[in-house]
Amino acid sequence: MIASVAFQRFKALRNAQLVLGPFNLVIGPNGSGKTSLIEALLRLRLLAKLPLRSVVAETERTLEGPEITFRFSPPFDGLEARLSCVSDQVCDLLQVAPRPKGEGSNDWPGLRSRVLRIRGYVLDHHAIAAPAVAKEGAELNASAGNLAAVLATRQAHHPAAFDRLVADFTRIAPEFTEIGTELGEDGRVRFRLRLKEEDTWIEPDNVSQGTLYLLAMITLAHDPDPPSIVCIEEIDRGIHPRMLREVRDVLYRLSYPAAFGETRTPVQLIATTHSPYLLDLFCEHPEEVVISAKHGATATFSRLTDRPDITEMLAESPLGDMWYSGVLGGVPENE
């Protein structure tokens, strides 16, 4: 949906551009702009909630402030969205302008409805394990802290989708056979997992972090009405290296529904990782890997496939080893 983002003076992204694909795995050292990229998308959503302001004269804008320009893929490639500042260093002005070419130049309402469906996640296993207010289960929130409510809602309103979710989860985590939800008198929902071996139920606070993150991601991947864009940080967190293939595939389900026999609109995905083992799994699709690099106080983005020698490089070593070695960039400058 978002075709490209260009940054000017936005935190460490002094002058950086990035073309986005359906699935984007961003790797790089801490502070190299991975989170800033996600912040920019969430800020676009935030400002899109407000009524659009008419074009503001340059004299009214703080020209030395940050500016972020978004371009979109068809059917919205006829529009450009720009975040800039009126008064301070925080991007608080959204302007949408037609581009000389492309579709949908007068369809800001259509694009806006998609922009409002951008979601960012930083999963929190404590929150995931906690009971959730039953009526807040329409969609997963940023920490997945309402997972119990989402599971209960899914089970009640989309039983087939719930069954697919459970089937996928119990296949990937075969120590469990069932996901149960229970509404308490306090109006909160709790979920629990049935253990295969002892045939007993286990509470989520006794389930490993990685398993809870996996369940949250699977719940997202089987959402019958998923977000337009999913930004998710540290997708490898808490997950055994041998299980990372499943994590990748769970998220691929969102971005490439046709490959999974699904017909819904693809979800654009922006994920970050620090795992070389996860990166290994992208050797056949290096175009999905974005490297964020930091030089002094300045961060930039590049695609792995921007390198002319990437085919030869991939023939030599696992991608993760190459990244760790430094030859791909995206490593800390000083240790």
Add this chain to the structure above:
Amino acid sequence: MNVALLSESPADEAALRLLVEAVLQRPIRRIEPALRARGWPNVAQVLPAILRHLHFNTDAHALVVVVDADDSVVHAADHDRPGYFHPRCRMCQLRAVFRQTTKKLPAARGRERVLRGVGVAVPAIEAWYLAGRDPEVTELAWTEGQQRGRLPYTRAQLKYRVYGTDRPTLPHEIDCALREIRRHHGDVRRIEHDHPGFASLARDLRGWFPGPVAFEGQSGKVPVTDIKI
């Protein structure tokens, strides 16, 4: 027969197990936990430690390793001459690691050494899966393509032909791999014929049993005498 399988994924492992059982004409008991490597050159790097572990700490009779050739030099008959090994051929390299590692280990657990089974899929294991289905996919076609400087197909194309997508899920990958191998009904001569990198593995496996080779192909299942190793 206790066999350890070293592979890159659960899909490769499931396929490999079927292939090994087809060649041996008997079920194997797989050594747990499943062994994994992260592709080349990681397989060769981790192999000495794996051999040492299997030798001293397990009741493995044998280790089977299969790697993809990718764009490396394909093993050829002239690599087999005594004392020679091609430094950029993965078959030669893996055999050398086996040789060098096992000769240093003293006998343990009632056996001299863990037996070797090495195969190289050219250019990837999906080529083996396509044997008998896609006649243009052979090791010869690949090596001729390498010599001409124009490869007949890419690894990505092979994967697409097997899985019908370039992003198969693991269960789909396993289903497709097993379906293709079961197509041969336990007679793997076609794969051996089209893929010398598989034939080498089959020869290794049959060499585990002393005496005349008991395998006689499809004319009749010749039972392999149970051999105590």
